[in-house]
Amino acid sequence: MKLPVYLGLLHKAEGTLAQSFRQVAEGHGHEPDVHFLCQALADQCQEHQQALQPIIDRYGEVDHDDEPERLQADGLQNTRSGPVGLLRDLQDLYLLASLVDITWTMIKQAAQGLRDKELLSIVNDCDGQTSTQLKWLQTRMKQAAPQALIAAK
Template identity: 70%
Template structure:
């Protein structure tokens, strides 16, 4: 069974997303909504990792050495400045959150195949929150785009 590979990917991706949310919060602290929401979403990702613990205890978690080479994403190592920088950083968060979202979907399929109610409960809760994160990121990018792309110098 290879579920452990995707549980490892999910753990790594959620942790990477949490760190990246914190990076954007600090880098764009002058935007109050970005600062507070990104910190809150980072905490949410940390809770997702914690919720995975009983599932990982049961099925295991394959680390980087067991994952296919391209089955991961690097987080943000810094933030950009200005309006366009904020837009690009939000877009990077969106890409990472999309990876997390599709990974939850794949793990959900495995949970359905295994008929594992505990795994499915974790997926339902975390997948729902991840979709909300994606919705906020989309809305915030739409809000930032006109200022960044038309008005900003």
């Protein structure tokens, strides 16, 4: 069974996203909404990791797989500055959150096949929050984009 591979993928992706949200929160302290919300969303990602733990305890977690990793998603190591920098950083977060989101979806498919009610309920709680994270990122980027791309110095 390869579910442990995906559990490992998800666990790692949530961790990467949490760390990246914190990075953006720190790097964009002059944008208070981004600053405070990214902190809260980082906490959410870590809660997702904790919520996964009982499932990992049951199925196990595989860090490495015989499938080679083609696309690396290591998260943000630094933040950019200025209006376009903010936009790019939020866009990177969007990519990382999309990876988390689609991984939850795959896990949900597996959970349905396994008729694993505990896992299904965790997926429902966590993936709903991940899609809200994506919606927020999109809302915030759409607001920032015209000013950053047209008027900013």
